[in-house]
Amino acid sequence: MTGGPVRSAPRFPRHPWTVFLGRRAARLAVSLGVVLTASFAMVRLVPGDPVRAALGIDASPALVAxxxxQLGLDQPFPSQYRHYLDGLLHGDLGTSLVTGTPVAELVRTRLPATLQIALLAFLVTLAVALPGGLLAAVHTRDGRHPRTELAFTAVTAGLAGVPDFVLAAGLTALLAxxxxxxxxxGTAGAGSLVLPVVALSLAPTAVLVRIVRVEALKVLAEDYMRTARxxxxxxxxxxxxxxxxxxxxASLTVAGSLLPxxxxxxxxVEKVFAWPGIGSAMAQSVVAQDYPVVQxxxxxxxxxxxxxxxxxDVLLALLDPRTAIREM
Structure with missing residues (x-):
């Protein structure tokens, strides 16, 4: 009796976590390469001369040239790209055309402010949406309180569809x-964090609380929950x-997709509230055609x-190790 070819076991068994982290790292490397190339190319495809914009319309052609x-902008595109990559490998992000400040110094001073409001907004979203969705599910399960369910659906759907900058402008007009x-x-104390964080977190909270409620309704209908009752x-x-x-x-999977x-x-949001972060610096640099800062x-x-x-992805795999096993 003959059978098909027998596949021999791998000489070195692969650990699920090794495969999982290896694939995630490879995916990250490819994505970083795409972002790096896109950030370099996009600013050079925008019409206009950044040097002329920085020096002013009265600058002589010789000075502009x-x-x-000096900046290497008269070189071919591939040469500029190689120079850009070489600078990145040595920690050089370039120099602002407008202020002459090293871009790396600008990033060092502004990135913490951006991460501060983004992470606070994410924590607020989790702190409100997870218990809020569970409470909404408990209150409306099995068709209870249909008016409450209708109001919940209408309010969260409305908030989820409002853009961040509209929320920011509305909150400023009302509360400030x-x-x-x-x-x-500005950054005048802890109170100045409230409006940017609320503007960033309100729409994601509305999205997440709806998902959490749906997931909670599924869980509440399970047999083990009936047994517990x-x-x-x-x-x-x-x-x-x-x-x-x-x-x-499931809830944290959705929350993770909202964080980026x-x-x-x-x-x-930073532009509306004059928050000194990466976002406001980029918005100002786009207007000034300060290409090194923008890229x-x-x-x-x-x-x-x-x-x-x-x-x-790693946190979700820690919560559910089957994620790493499925990578095998």
Missing amino acids: ARRH VGLRLLPVA GKRLSPARRYLRHAAPNMAA AMIAGTVL AMVLILGTTVLLAGLLV
Whole structure:
């Protein structure tokens, strides 16, 4: 009796976590290469002369030509790209055409401010959406309180569809200008964090709380939850010990997908609130055609988004190790 070819076992068994992390690292490297190339190319495809914009319209052609030669902008595109990559390998992000400040110094001073409001907004989203969605599911399960469910759906759908900059402008007009409860802009104490963080977190919270409610309704309908109710366990034990852990993985998966969008959303929110972060610096540099700053900020924001996605993938795999096993 003959059979098909027998596949020999691998000489060195692959550990699921090794495969998982290796594939994630390879995906990150490819994505970083795409972001790096795109950040370099996009600013050079925009019409206009950044050197002329920086020196002013009265600058002589000889001065403009000398500045372009100094920056290497008169070289072919491949040569500029090689010079750019070589600078990155040595930690050189270039120099601002407008201020003459090293871009690396600008990133060092502004990136913490962007991460501060983005991470705070993410934590606020989790702190509100996870318990909020569970409470909404408990209150409306099995068709209970249909009016509450309708109001919940309408409000969250409305908030989820409003852009960040519209929320930022509305919050400023209401809480800062109208009621004068909070600073309009700047970094004047802890109160100045409230409006940017709320503007960044409101729409993602509305999205996530809807997902959490749907996942919680599925969990509450499971047999083990009926058993827990039949044993007359306390509500806190039923929901916190049995329901919350079983809906955590799916909810955190959605939350992780929202984090990169929140980081990218800081660009407009920082501009509205004059927050001294990466986003506001990039917006100012686009107007001034300060190409080295723009490409560095795009690269930093893109890298931050990719690293945040990788971190979320690893955390989800820690919560559910089957994710790593499926990579085999």
